[in-house]
Structure formats: structure tokens, C-alpha cells
Amino acid sequence: MENRRITDHPILDFSEGEVIPFTFDGKPMEGRSGDTIASALHANGVKVLGYHFKTKRPRGFYCAIGNCSSCLMVVNGQSNVRTCTEPLLPGMKVETQIDRGVPDDV
Amino acid sequence: MMYETDLVVIGGGPAGLMAANTAAGAGASVLLLERDRHLGGQLIKQTHKFFGSEKQHASERGIDIAALLGDELKSLEDRVTVWTHATAVGLYDDGVITVDYDGTYRKVRPKRIVAATGASEKFLSFPNNDLPGIYGAGAVQTMMNVYGLRPGKRVLMIGAGNIGLIVSYQLLQAGVSVAAVVEGLPQIGGYAVHASKIRRAGVPILTSHTIVRADGKESVESAVIAEIGSDWKVVRGSEQTIPCDVICISVGLTPLTELLWQAGCEMRYIPALGGYVPARSDRLETTVPGIYVAGDAAGIEEASAAMVEGHLAGLEAALSLGCGGDGCEEERADCLKQLSSLRSGPTAEKIRAGLSCAHGCQTPKRRDEHA
Ligand SMILES: Cc1cc2nc3c(=O)[nH]c(=O)nc-3n(C[C@H](O)[C@H](O)[C@H](O)COP(=O)(O)OP(=O)(O)OC[C@H]3O[C@@H](n4cnc5c(N)ncnc54)[C@H](O)[C@@H]3O)c2cc1C
Ligand code: FES
Numbered sequence: 001m002e003n004r005r006i007t008d009h010p011i012l013d014f015s016e017g018e019v020i021p022f023t024f025d026g027k028p029m030e031g032r033s034g035d036t037i038a039s040a041l042h043a044n045g046v047k048v049l050g051y052h053f054k055t056k057r058p059r060g061f062y063c064a065i066g067n068c069s070s071c072l073m074v075v076n077g078q079s080n081v082r083t084c085t086e087p088l089l090p091g092m093k094v095e096t097q098i099d100r101g102v103p104d105d106v
Numbered sequence: 107m108m109y110e111t112d113l114v115v116i117g118g119g120p121a122g123l124m125a126a127n128t129a130a131g132a133g134a135s136v137l138l139l140e141r142d143r144h145l146g147g148q149l150i151k152q153t154h155k156f157f158g159s160e161k162q163h164a165s166e167r168g169i170d171i172a173a174l175l176g177d178e179l180k181s182l183e184d185r186v187t188v189w190t191h192a193t194a195v196g197l198y199d200d201g202v203i204t205v206d207y208d209g210t211y212r213k214v215r216p217k218r219i220v221a222a223t224g225a226s227e228k229f230l231s232f233p234n235n236d237l238p239g240i241y242g243a244g245a246v247q248t249m250m251n252v253y254g255l256r257p258g259k260r261v262l263m264i265g266a267g268n269i270g271l272i273v274s275y276q277l278l279q280a281g282v283s284v285a286a287v288v289e290g291l292p293q294i295g296g297y298a299v300h301a302s303k304i305r306r307a308g309v310p311i312l313t314s315h316t317i318v319r320a321d322g323k324e325s326v327e328s329a330v331i332a333e334i335g336s337d338w339k340v341v342r343g344s345e346q347t348i349p350c351d352v353i354c355i356s357v358g359l360t361p362l363t364e365l366l367w368q369a370g371c372e373m374r375y376i377p378a379l380g381g382y383v384p385a386r387s388d389r390l391e392t393t394v395p396g397i398y399v400a401g402d403a404a405g406i407e408e409a410s411a412a413m414v415e416g417h418l419a420g421l422e423a424a425l426s427l428g429c430g431g432d433g434c435e436e437e438r439a440d441c442l443k444q445l446s447s448l449r450s451g452p453t454a455e456k457i458r459a460g461l462s463c464a465h466g467c468q469t470p471k472r473r474d475e476h477a
Contacts, residue, residue: 004256006280011167014254039253047238047325058324060238064245066141067226067362084245087143 004043005032022092037083037094038064038071049073049083050097073097107213111137111187113423114203114216116194116365119147120409121401122222123175124416125423129220130185132424132434137214138179138186139205141193145179146172147224148244148402149409151251152272168409169251175413194223197369201396218396218423221366222416225359225380225402230264233319239326243273243356250280258352262329263287264317265356271300273356278307285348287311288331290338318345320353329353359406366403369394372467378460379405385467388442390419393467398423405464407457414444 006014017033024046031040038061041049048058049071061071066085075081076093079101083094115126118140126138144150152168166174179186189207196204203219205212227242229235241249241257243265249255261282263274266289274284287304292314294301301311318330318340333344360381367373371384372393383405384392391398400419401412418441424430425438449457 006250006254006256008281009254010279012251012254035253039249039255042249042253042257043255049238052236057236058238059236060325061241062229062245063227063242064248068242085142 004045020088020090022088022090022094024094025096031088035088037073037075037081037086037088037092039084040088041083041094048096053098053100056098072101074101108202109137109212109214111135111214111216112427112429113137113218113220113420114139114194114214115220115222115420116203117147117222117224117401117403118142118145118188118190119222119224119401119412120149120171120175121224121403121412121416121419122147122220123172123179124413125220125222125398125400125420126186127175127178127182128417128420129424129429130179130182132421132430134185134218134424134427134429136186137216138188139192139194139203140188140190143191145176145188145190151244151247152409171409194365197365197397199370217427218398220398220400220416220419220423221363221384221392221403222399222401222412222419223362223365223403225361225406227355228358228360230317230355230357232317234322235320237320237322237326238324239322239351240320240353240355243269243354246352246354247273247276250276256280256282257354258350259283260285260350261352261354262317262331262348262350263354263356265289265358266291266294266296266301266311266313267356267358268296268300269359270354270356271296271304273354274304274309275300275307277354278304278309284309285350286331288315288317289313290316290334292336316340317353321347326351326353359402361403361405363403366392366397366399369397371397371399374464376405376460376463378456379464383464385464387467388465389422389438390415391422396423396426405457405460408448411445411448414441414448417441418445 020031029044047060050059061084062068064084071084072080073083074095074097112134113129113136115122115138126136130136149168149172192207203214246257249257262285263270266287316334318332321328328349333341366384373382384399386392398419400415
């Protein structure tokens with residue numbers, strides 16, 4: 001797989017952070033401390049984060065700062081999580097979102 | 107429970123940080139709200155050195171300026187409270203701000219507000235523009251400079267303004283190839299220094315060109331670009347296919363002003379400032395008494411102007427509360443002088459024209475203001 005982590009940069013130093021295990025659609029994956037869910041998926045080569053609820057066209061992230069809602073996924077059973085700003089935590093269960101999602105239990 | 111404070115600053119970018127520092131320095135109690143987990147706004151992904159004068163920390167890198175402003179804030183700890191991962195979601199008639207603070211719902215009632223929410227990226231319409239692999243320039247910069255990730259292998263950049271040019275250069279620095287920079291206008295919008303840096307690296311800048319469509323199954327595999335005439339129509343037969351796995355959109359920013367709309371501020375559509383902006387006095391108070399605006403939320407400019415506007419808005423908010431002491435008049439005059447010098451060059455002509463439409467409103471008297 002293509003390695004997307006930058007190890008050699010003229011200005012910035014990206015030292016290897018702590019490994020954070022999580023799953024994506026049941027598949028085990030690894031992120032690094034400091035990752036958001038979307039950045040960890042990107043590092044693992046995942047581009048499609050969901051499918052539009054009506055047209056079923058694939059969606060990826062767009063703004064990466066929480067403005068556009070293009071990166072919504074199901075995380076630990078909760079739908080519509082903005083994965084581009086949500087920090088990755090060990091053991092997270094991340095899933096592709098294919099519909100509008102269901103409200104949380106209130 | 108209602109949280110009460112003198113001033114709430116919404117947004118922890120350069121404008122908001124300066125506003126918080128200045129108001130707290132003048133003696134006001136301040137609550138700074140930042141949606142993100144860290145302060146700094148756009149600065150935290152800017153690895154290049156800035157233009158401007160020394161007062162606005164020119165020739166330092168954006169990331170270092172963010173750290174500097176953050177340190178200043180820490181030294182004012184007894185008067186400034188910082189909530190990160192805190193999004194202001196509503197701004198109501200009675201002056202109450204509702205906040206989603208780390209998953210909990212909070213209410214805040216400040217005496218004054220500085221809105222420094224920054225901007226969001228504009229989008230471009232073309233067939234298949236929703237394919238994964240099409241990212242905003244800010245997103246590409248965030249991926250590279252905050253998370254240390256290459257966005258892909260080969261990028262097609264759309265837009266040759268400063269952001270498009272700078273991000274192209276940063277892509278090259280991160281070892282990503284840039285197929286071309288495509289610009290619709292007949293000339294490059296950004297500074298010549300940035301353009302020549304990427305040209306020297308062998309990246310073509312194609313002016314009078316546009317993207318016709320993106321192609322790919324589950325994500326971008328290629329793009330079709332073409333030449334356009336002065337009527338912005340595609341010149342027939344000029345289409346060419348560019349293999350790429352990322353298309354980066356850098357066609358400008360638009361102020362983030364939802365909260366100001368909700369608060370009932372008078373908004374004016376001023377294309378030169380990026381879209382709808384609040385009408386305000388030259389002291390940055392909007393038409394709703396006690397609500398000030400600063401930075402990109404007031405109109406798209408640069409970090410240097412955002413910092414000075416933040417300084418001025420923070421100062422005005424503090425002064426209106428009776429804070430501040432000797433020297434405030436000079437401080438205000440100095441801010442106004444810095445702003446007019448930043449906006450003096452020929453490249454700032456558009457900004458000057460835009461601002462003349464945004465300024466010149468009368469803020470009604472505050473309820474708590476004594477004659
Ligand atoms: C690639 C690039 C290169 C640039 N280069 C230069 C340069 O060389 N020189 C220069 O002077 N300028 C440069 N700029 C411009 C500069 O970065 C911006 O003008 C500046 O950051 C604007 O500051 P701001 O504080 O208004 O907004 P921002 O930096 O965008 O900060 C706004 C903050 O508000 C937060 N926020 C938004 N809504 C809410 C809410 N509801 N609740 C809580 N928080 C919220 C956001 O998360 C953000 O942190 C560049 C910009 C880019 C993208
Ligand atoms: S990518 Fe825009 S909100 Fe996440």
C-alpha cells in the first residue's frame with residue numbers, strides 16, 4: 001500500500017507517534033496519536049468515507065476542518081460523526097455511513 | 107447554568123487571539139471559544155514565512171505566530187478562560203450564546219462579543235465534483251502540515267491565487283507531484299515570488315484554463331482541463347486529460363457569518379470581501395450594539411490585517427466596558443494606522459473598495475450606555 005505518512009520534510013518534524021488501533025468496517029487498522037478519524041483512514045489509504053444517502057455516490061472528506069459535513073461516518077454506533085475533527089481513540093469502531101443515520105438514544 | 111463574563115471571543119485564530127489578549131490586557135474578563143482542539147486557526151498549517159511588517163510578526167512562519175499569541179494568552183491566565191472543542195452554535199436576541207462544549211450544552215451571557223470565526227472555502231461546480239480525492243486547498247494543507255500526510259501522489263491544483271500557489275509549493279516540499287496549476291483568469295492572482303518558486307520546480311501554471319470534469323470510479327483518477335476564451339467558454343478542441351489522484355480546489359474563501367445573521371446584524375453582499383459581511387463602524391462594531399467583528403469573518407484579507415483588527419476589536423470592547431487606562435487612545439490610533447498601511451498598496455485596491463461599502467454604518471446606542 002502507498003505510504004502516505006511524511007517522514008522527511010524540510011520544515012516540519014513528524015516523529016512517529018504512539019500507535020492507536022481501531023477498526024474500519026470490521027477491518028483492523030492503525031492510526032497514530034494526534035490523528036483524527038479521517039486522517040487515520042487517509043493514512044490507511046481509505047478515500048471513501050460514506051455514500052450519499054439518496055444518490056449513493058461515494059463521499060470523501062472535503063474541508064478537513066469541520067465546515068462541510070462531507071466526512072460523516074458511523075462511529076461506535078453513532079451516526080453523523082464529523083470524522084475530520086473527531087480525534088481517533090483506541091478501539092474505535094468506525095463504519096462507512098450509507099444513509100441519513102439514526103438519532104442517538106436520548 | 108449561565109456562565110457570565112465581560113467578553114466572549116468566538117474563534118481562536120489570529121484575530122480572536124489578539125482580541126482576547128488585548129481585552130484581557132486592558133482588564134476585562136474574557137472567555138475564548140474555539141471549535142477546534144487547538145488554538146491558532148488557519149495559522150497552524152502555515153509553514154511559510156509571512157509578508158507584512160514586524161508589528162504583525164512578518165517573516166515568521168504562521169505556526170510560530172500561533173504559538174507566540176498562545177503564550178501571550180497563557181500569561182493572562184487569571185483573566186482569560188479558554189474553551190477548546192467549543193462551538194458557538196447560537197447567538198440570541200437577549201445576548202446569550204449557546205455553546206457545544208466538548209459534547210455538553212452550555213449557555214454564556216457576555217457583556218460584549220467579538221466574532222472572529224474566520225472563513226470557509228468556496229467550491230466550484232463541474233461534473234463529478236463530489237468524487238473522493240477532490241479536496242479544498244485548506245484541507246490539503248491541514249492533511250500535510252498538521253497530520254503529516256500526503257494527500258495523494260499527483261495533484262491538479264485549481265486556482266493560482268496565493269493559497270493555490272503556496273499549497274502547490276508545500277505539496278512539492280512534502281514530496282507530492284503537482285501536475286499543473288489551472289487558473290481561469292488570464293493572469294496569476296497571487297504574488298510573483300510564489301509563482302516563480304513553483305515554476306522553477308517545473309510545474310506549469312496554465313492561465314485562461316479551467317477544469318471541465320473529474321473522472322474516476324470510487325475516487326479521482328483523472329481530470330479534463332481546457333482553455334477558455336474571454337467569454338469563459340471552453341475553446342473547442344483544447345481539452346486535455348490529466349492523470350491525477352487529487353484535485354485541489356483553491357478558488358477563494360467566504361466569511362463564516364451564520365452567527366451574525368442570527369444575531370440580526372445588518373449584512374451586506376460585497377464580492378470584494380468574499381461574500382456577505384456585517385456592516386460595521388470603523389471601530390468594528392456591527393449594527394447590533396456590543397457585537398464586534400474581526401478578521402476573515404469581517405472580509406477575506408490576510409493574517410496580518412486579521413491580527414490588527416482583532417487587536418482593535420478587543421480594545422474597543424474593553425474600552426466600552428470602562429476598562430483600559432492611559433495610552434488607549436494612542437493604541438487605537440496605532441491600530442487604525444497599521445490597518446491603513448496594510449491596505450495601502452495597489453494590490454489592496456479591491457479590499458479598500460470593499461471596505462468602503464462595509465464601513466459607514468451607525469451602531470445604535472447600547473441599552474447600558476449612559477449619556
Ligand atoms: C494557504 C494559506 C496561506 C496564507 N498565507 C498568508 C500569508 O502569507 N500572510 C498573511 O497575512 N495571511 C495569509 N493567509 C491568510 C490568513 O491565514 C487568514 O487571513 C487568517 O488566518 C484569518 O484569521 P482569522 O482569525 O480571521 O480566522 P481563522 O484563522 O480562520 O480562525 C477562525 C477560528 O474560528 C474558529 N471558529 C469558527 N466558527 C466557530 C464557532 N462557531 N465557534 C467556535 N469557534 C469557531 C475556527 O475553528 C478557527 O480556528 C493564508 C491563508 C491560507 C489558507
Ligand atoms: S470534511 Fe468538511 S466537515 Fe469534515
